[in-house]
Amino acid sequence: MLRHEFQPGRLVAGTVLTLAGIIYAGDAGGTWETPWFAVIPLVVGGLFLAGAVALLTRRIRRRRGSARLTDPTPTDPRH
Numbered sequence: 080m081l082r083h084e085f086q087p088g089r090l091v092a093g094t095v096l097t098l099a100g101i102i103y104a105g106d107a108g109g110t111w112e113t114p115w116f117a118v119i120p121l122v123v124g125g126l127f128l129a130g131a132v133a134l135l136t137r138r139i140r141r142r143r144g145s146a147r148l149t150d151p152t153p154t155d156p157r158h
Contacts, residue, residue, distance in 0.1 A: 088133025095125025 099118045106113035 086133070087136055088129045091132050092126060092129035095121065095129065099125075 099122050102113055102118055102121070105111050
């Protein structure tokens with residue numbers, strides 16, 4: 080049972096920002112050297128990609144007519 084609707088744009092944004100955090104953590108831990116400006120294109124490009132995915136998802140859902148999800152569980156009048 081899904082409690083919320085799946086949003087692929089947020090998944091992309093979260094993945095890219097997690098990757099940026101891993102890159103900086105590796106640099107801070109001394110595992111590798113990362114220039115200070117190296118993550119900026121990754122974050123900007125990832126956020127742009129997340130926005131494009133979100134727009135595409137919105138268009139697809141509007142076209143299908145399933146913008147709202149209904150709760151398929153029956154309601155119990157005793158509760």
